[in-house]
Amino acid sequence: MGITASELRIDSRRMKKDFEELSRIGATDDGGIHRPAFSQAHLKARDWFVQRAVRMGIENHVDGAGNHQAVMSCGKNDAATLLLGSHLDSVPFGGRFDGALGVVAALEILETVKEHGVSLDLHLCAVDFTDEEGAFVGLMGSRALSGQLPRQEVDLPSGSSDEFHRALERAGINRDSIFSAGAATGTIAGYLELHVEQGTRLKETGADIGVVTGIVGIRSFRFNFNGRADHAGTTPMDRRRDAGLGACSLVLKARERFIQNFPGCVFTVGNIDFTPGAFNVVPQTASVSLEFRADDIQTLDAMETAVYGEAGKAADDFGLDLTIDKLERTVPVHLDDHMQKALSSAAEQLGLFNVYLPSGAGHDAQAMALICPAGMIFVPSENGASHSCREYTRWQDCVNGANVLLQTALSLAGAQMIT
Numbered sequence: 001m002g003i004t005a006s007e008l009r010i011d012s013r014r015m016k017k018d019f020e021e022l023s024r025i026g027a028t029d030d031g032g033i034h035r036p037a038f039s040q041a042h043l044k045a046r047d048w049f050v051q052r053a054v055r056m057g058i059e060n061h062v063d064g065a066g067n068h069q070a071v072m073s074c075g076k077n078d079a080a081t082l083l084l085g086s087h088l089d090s091v092p093f094g095g096r097f098d099g100a101l102g103v104v105a106a107l108e109i110l111e112t113v114k115e116h117g118v119s120l121d122l123h124l125c126a127v128d129f130t131d132e133e134g135a136f137v138g139l140m141g142s143r144a145l146s147g148q149l150p151r152q153e154v155d156l157p158s159g160s161s162d163e164f165h166r167a168l169e170r171a172g173i174n175r176d177s178i179f180s181a182g183a184a185t186g187t188i189a190g191y192l193e194l195h196v197e198q199g200t201r202l203k204e205t206g207a208d209i210g211v212v213t214g215i216v217g218i219r220s221f222r223f224n225f226n227g228r229a230d231h232a233g234t235t236p237m238d239r240r241r242d243a244g245l246g247a248c249s250l251v252l253k254a255r256e257r258f259i260q261n262f263p264g265c266v267f268t269v270g271n272i273d274f275t276p277g278a279f280n281v282v283p284q285t286a287s288v289s290l291e292f293r294a295d296d297i298q299t300l301d302a303m304e305t306a307v308y309g310e311a312g313k314a315a316d317d318f319g320l321d322l323t324i325d326k327l328e329r330t331v332p333v334h335l336d337d338h339m340q341k342a343l344s345s346a347a348e349q350l351g352l353f354n355v356y357l358p359s360g361a362g363h364d365a366q367a368m369a370l371i372c373p374a375g376m377i378f379v380p381s382e383n384g385a386s387h388s389c390r391e392y393t394r395w396q397d398c399v400n401g402a403n404v405l406l407q408t409a410l411s412l413a414g415a416q417m418i419t
């Protein structure tokens with residue numbers, strides 16, 4: 001008697017070969033990778049995806065936002081498609097696993113289904129989303145596919161607009177085509193993503209698998225304090241309007257208040273820019289780049305009110321003017337309950353200890369969750385390291401994650417072995 005669908009497993013050696021091939025593209029000497037969106041290394045990784053799909057005999061489609069979609073038609077013609085995937089771009093000098101693992105696993109699942117002759121009620125698609133990490137526009141591909149990408153973000157990308165234009169050209173994309181990538185209603189049955197945890201909770205709990213419950217929302221701002229430039233030697237302390245002091249006061253006071261009032265949430269100041277920025281000049285302006293994250297809108301609103309209050313006080317205390325630029329605002333999302341249950345029961349069936357946990361990092365799944373049931377699997381990150389060459393996940397953990405992805409996809413797609 002042949003095996004049943006629930007006994008199917010991915011081919012660990014084949015997936016490892018793929019993963020290692022991909023890890024060599026944009027590899028750095030310290031064991032990491034440097035593959036920012038649209039860099040030469042990223043374009044090579046994109047080619048690798050296409051070649052991999054061709055080798056499998058599967059049709060690859062590139063949409064207007066440059067997302068790669070390798071589609072395996074399994075269901076009836078009018079069947080919806082279950083998407084599996086992640087992203088091939090990296091942060092500058094990032095790790096090998098972030099994004100790449102989810103894409104390699106998605107391709108391996110298609111290969112496994114193909115080689116075993118499984119009949120499904122849904123089409124399967126392995127997807128590689130464009131610019132997840134935001135070299136130019138964060139979550140560009142997944143937000144374009146889910147119809148959630150505001151035009152102003154494409155018009156005002158991070159980095160220069162010209163650079164973005166040239167980058168898109170290199171990948172054969174144009175600005176307007178990005179908006180044609182939106183999926184037609186009803187064509188997507190769901191989205192599943194395997195990703196490294198990028199934190200330490202799985203290691204701390206001894207779990208093999210994390211079933212992600214939701215993804216935090218992020219709000220980022222620039223607080224601009226404006227005072228007066230003065231001589232650092234001849235201006236008495238009580239006559240100064242020192243913009244630097246307003247900035248420093250905001251950082252410390254807001255931190256204190258956030259820790260007290262919003263336990264579990266995170267608050268970060270990543271940069272402060274002083275002008276004129278000389279040893280012997282009292283700063284005229286200080287610009288504070290600040291972000292915070294929480295998993296519900298009410299908390300994000302309360303955090304925003306709190307930080308405005310602290311910034312206003314800091315400006316008053318030091319006699320400064322204040323302007324605020326509102327930058328990124330992503331909405332926290334809850335991942336589909338049915339997907340969570342399906343992932344957890346696939347893990348149980350594979351004998352893997354699994355826990356439910358929220359994600360503190362942004363992922364393509366948060367964009368997809370707005371248009372279809374979306375689910376995410378985390379596998380343990382050694383020492384929680386990520387966005388760094390130190391990023392590492394044991395191969396057995398990668399295989400476990402891929403098998404949970406496989407079994408969940410099979411059960412959602414009503415798999416039957418063809419006898």
Ligand SMILES: [Zn+2]
Nearest residue numbers: 098099132195
């Ligand atoms: Zn990622």
